Amino acid sequence: MRGKRILMICGDFGEDYETMVPFQALLAVGHTVHAVCPDKKAGDSIATAIHDFEGDQTYSEKRGHNFTLNASFADIKPESYDALVIPGGRAPEYLRLNDTVISMVRHFFDADKPVAAICHGAQLLAAAKVLKDRTCSAYPACRPEVELAGGSYADIPVDQAITDRNLVTAPAWPAHPVWLSQFFAVLGTEISHGASSVKSAA
Numbered sequence: 001m002r003g004k005r006i007l008m009i010c011g012d013f014g015e016d017y018e019t020m021v022p023f024q025a026l027l028a029v030g031h032t033v034h035a036v037c038p039d040k041k042a043g044d045s046i047a048t049a050i051h052d053f054e055g056d057q058t059y060s061e062k063r064g065h066n067f068t069l070n071a072s073f074a075d076i077k078p079e080s081y082d083a084l085v086i087p088g089g090r091a092p093e094y095l096r097l098n099d100t101v102i103s104m105v106r107h108f109f110d111a112d113k114p115v116a117a118i119c120h121g122a123q124l125l126a127a128a129k130v131l132k133d134r135t136c137s138a139y140p141a142c143r144p145e146v147e148l149a150g151g152s153y154a155d156i157p158v159d160q161a162i163t164d165r166n167l168v169t170a171p172a173w174p175a176h177p178v179w180l181s182q183f184f185a186v187l188g189t190e191i192s193h194g195a196s197s198v199k200s201a202a
Helices: 016-028 091-095 099-110 121-127 140-148 173-187
Strands: 005-009 032-036 045-052 060-068 083-086 115-118 162-164 167-170 189-192 197-200
Touching: 005 016, 005 099, 016 032, 016 045, 016 060, 016 083, 016 115, 016 173, 083 099, 083 121, 083 173, 091 121, 099 115, 099 121, 115 121, 115 173, 121 140, 121 167, 162 173, 167 173, 173 189
Parallel strands: 005 032, 005 083, 083 115, 115 167
Antiparallel strands: 045 060, 162 167, 189 197
């Protein structure tokens, strides 16, 4: 069984955990993940932001790490990938202005390939007009965008996720265990503890 080829569309000040954790977790179970950003190439880095929930009316934001991209955006052919990951944070706000990014996102829905988006990643889904008649979770402040795009907003706890056909979404990084588990299921990735093995559907 071969691992999947997964595209991750990143940007400056994407959420630190929501970039780092899925990238590393998907690699750890045998998938290939190409992290890209418009106008950047393999070896370039993006700045991440750390979002915390500290009792204020919205999240706080602090400077995160430098995350090194491992593929060049200009070389990407979406049809050569099996799945898509969209981290949250502030990056989706400006990534949705890029026509090539929008075209890439639409490809995965047109081809019915697995897509995982978290937090503000829903902004990119809404801009790509792929949420009509779909149930989608997101950071609560993105609810109007989900609904204006014709989707049904899933009002779930911050540590939960939801799957609607090929789309797996969650409100924010506290949902990582559930969000990634559901994404593994959609990908066909099976983890067997007794045999200490991981299998990825071909």
